[in-house]
Amino acid sequence: MLAVDNGPPPSLTATSRPAGRLPRAGRVTGCPIGSSVLLVIGTGGAIPDAALATLNDDPIAVSPCAIISWRLATPSPSATHGFAALLSTGSADRTFATVQFEREGAPRRYVFMPRTVSINEAATLLAELCGNQLAATIDALADLLIALPSDPNRLSAAVTLIKAAHGSCGFIELLGEGQDGEIFLQGWANDVMPGMGRVVVDGDRPAVAECALAAYARQDIPQGASAFAGLLDMDGAISPGGIQGLVWRGRHGWRHLAVHDRKLIAGPLETAGHARAAVLRAHSTPQILLRLRMAANSFDGTETVSSLPLPVRMGVDDVFQVEGAGFLVSGWLLDPNDHVQSVKLRRHTSEARLDEGWGRLERSDVTDAFTDHPAFSRAFGDGGHRHGFVAHAQLPDGDQPSPLYLELTLRDTRRAFMPLAPLRTAARLAALRQIRAIDPSDWALPEVMDRHIVPLLCASERVSPTVKAVVDAGPFEAAAGPPIVISVGEGEEDGVAPLLALLAIDPETKRAPIALVMTSERFHRQVARMGKLASFYALSLRLVSAGEAADAYDLLEAGARALSSDTMVLLAGSLIPNNNGWYRKLVGTQAALKNSIISPTLAYEDYSVRWAGTWPARRYEGYPISAVTGFKLTPVTAASLDCCVMPRQALLKAGGFAGGYLGSRDKGFDLGLRLGRAGFACYWLPSVQMLGSDEASSAGTSKMGSLVQSIDRKILDIRGMAAPTGNTNPSEGPRA
Structure with a gap:
């Protein structure tokens, strides 16, 4: 257990010495708060709670102000009351000479002391003037300052005043980072009110937040105090280590709760354990206890799906992390009675819903593995085996060191977790491995390709x-x-x-x-x-x-x-020249045509045409090479990058070959089209031929090879690089 101090630090009292001389009647002290608010402290006659204030006798600088006043313990004929006024200045660079308050009868004009004071000095000055009315005065000022929670300067001033007037009513001993973005608090305090309330979080940049508190008994704290556990909703605005305390309005005024010097800061995986220990003995509203139970049932690094007392089981086959494209997750979920409400991929406070769009695949092996299990055997009567899934998802927080896991939320609000160990790899390799793992005869395969594999490849960073x-x-x-x-x-x-x-x-x-x-x-x-x-x-x-x-x-x-x-x-x-002189012809033709790219005919070893210009229907593929040898130099939409002569800077300025393609054919076509559209004229030189085989299938089978080509063609279409529908016929005649 953390050490507990005997009590809060002493607050300012009426006997504290002020930072400077008290203002005489007719004189006031100014304390700037931020760039547009001024706290004015002085003495004089009775003054209303609200009035119009004029700064520096400037009729344009008139603004309404709020005033807190109190009767002085030792009044004088010229000063029966003290007051603190909050007014708008409109600018941080102004100097303050006079202020005039409109009141019934006659306005009252005051002259500013030569030096403005800080908020800490203002707190000391108020303690001297207010005496035993200090707490009520500070509470009223805090109400005014915190009424505008979007201004961190006002909040900071309110926190400083409350700390000066009240000290600390207890300590926060533990701060934990929750998986859902909240901050878990644990400690003890006087004037604890279980329930939901608004607090001001003290830190480098104070902010207003919602705090859910539950209380419980503890023997090692001062008499009359209560232990508490709570959740602070900060939306990532501040980390647990940046919190210096909390300020809230209790039953008897504003209270300040300090963070203990020997505080414990728990990471996301440790916070759940602390919440579990506290929620068993805490009392509060049902809604807050439910929130604490949710925090207690957060991911702590362990797998909990297999321990569910329901017929729900899950397995993960592969998790690939791809630069720029997120994650590709595959596995199976056995949930015959629909207990699972959602499946999310999570990392710290970021999440992505998987089950709304994942692709479901046949997995009869999962059915076979659980057929003899009593909890599942009665659920397989319909003969369905669609237990497998493939999902592509992206997390908005990018590449974080926090653990990655799957979160299953059940319809009874319980949660279960599956930790993941992603394999970092290129999008192309992840897609190929996933394709090979799917049965080519599965009728859901095209949907998986269109909704997950293709988006993964399109979004990947090359x-x-x-x-x-x-x-x-x-x-x-x-x-x-x-x-x-x-x-x-x-x-x-x-x-x-x-x-x-x-x-x-x-x-x-x-x-x-x-x-x-x-x-x-x-x-x-x-x-x-x-x-x-x-x-x-x-x-x-x-x-x-x-x-x-x-x-x-x-x-x-x-x-x-x-x-x-x-x-x-x-x-x-993989290519070899079919005849000598090819180098001279290619280089000579390109030299005569400015900003051009020249490609020869590509043929297989059996002398059938593999590439003879870029045509929508690839019209000459399979023809004997002799059928095209006599054609002249012909403009084409895109050159073949397997063999060509080109300006070196053209390739580099275009950004090189695009990423995301599984094969090479459309990858080269992509760059060829981009070069053509960038102003580089592309030509086919039929009289030069190269022999060689086509690229090997990336998938290893003809069916998978066709699938790879289909995926690449969809990527090409999505990127707007498809070949035009028009055609340019090559000119027949003497060889070039």
Whole structure:
């Protein structure tokens, strides 16, 4: 138990010495409160409770004021009453010379003392003037100041006056941070009134808050005092550690409750335990006791769903935390009798409702696991197995260190919790893992994709690839011509050596600078081997290690960042040239066309067309390569970034390749369209051909591969990057 002082600190008394000389009759002392309120203290004759006040004899500076007056213990012919008036000044920069109060008969004019005083000095002055009427005077002033709770300066002044007049009537010994945003209080005080009331929270910036209090008996506190437990609704305006005390109006006036020097500040996970210990012995209104029970039944870091005495069980399969896109949660909820009212994803005071929009999936394995359980066996008569769920949610507080958990609220107001350990990963990897975990035949799969996977990918923040290391295995900077940037993606390491051999036997590419880009892991594994190949073939090779690269396009972007040239040739490592002279044709054509991007024909190993210009229906795909070889240079909507020659700054100024796509086809199409719309003319050069396979399916099966393409196409459409419906036919004629 925390130590308890014997009593509150002494308050100001009538015998306290004032901060300065008391004002004589006809003189007043001013105390500025904030920028627009002035407390005026003086003596004189009887004065009404409200009057018009004029500052500095300025007829424009007239404002109503409230006045508290009292009869002096030792009156004189010129001063029978003391008074404290609150009036508006309109400006913080004013000097105060005179104040005149209108009253019946004749106005009374006063001259200000030369120096204004602080609120603490004003409290001392009031103690000298008020004598045994100090408490009533301060309470009346506090009523006036707190009547405008939006002004923290007025609240601060009221707190200072109340503390000076009354001291502390007890202590707050424990402050706890609740999961629902409230602050849990525990301590003891005199004049405690169980129930709901408004209080002023004393701190760096005082504020008015609602406080729910319950009282209980304790043996280690002063006689006549009561222990209390309460909840303070602050809406995050102040943390428990920033609270210095509370001020409230008790049965017999304003009271101040200080925070003990040896206070205990509990974190969100510990607060529930303290609330549970207090609520068992506390008494208050039913509504407040219910709120305290809710605080006691808050998340404390443990799983409580499995201990519910109801047929409700839950399991979580995966929780992915994605930068910029929140969370992707999947699992199952078995609730055959509909006891669960809501399911929320929570982190401290932030929450997101999952059950209102989650996708429900067939999970017969969950049914099988609980068929023999007596509490569940009678609930499976309808044969339904839709126990699984997938949900994408975002929490407004961003990336906080507080624990993440699921909160189940039952229809009888009880709550149960499931702690979560999110896996931080890229949105693409989270989506692919989730897709693989779903049965492709589940009829709810399209809904899950549209409502959760696609929004996750669209909202995700892309992490741009970085250049980790650069090693030149040859005279790269001295080589002539635009550099060729080659990406070495997954499964392409064995094909790099033959590609380098083909480049070495072509006289044009043998002299060109070549940047070979691979992930950091492959770089460290292959750097020595690639260096030997560069030396053997006498190539001007630069080896680039790329970080945060998800696919071949990210590797190409990292390679572009490792260059300084104005023009570059991008080449996916899965492609090989069909004939010599391709480099000269691409570079020469691009040099003749300002701000252009030129791509060749892409074909499969069987010489069927894979890419031959960007057309809405991809009309030449599958044709023999000979069917398009004779076409002339043709404008297209977007170039193919698998192989092209382009200005290097065009890619960088466009922000690189977009994130969120599961595959590479529409990811490249996205950037190609953005470049075209940014003013870079795109062309297809049919007379140059590259051979190679298409990208491997990200899902591993043809059905999942089709699903991945469908998702990417929806993302492309959402981003407004879909190809136009019009068509431009290529011109047939002599080769370019």
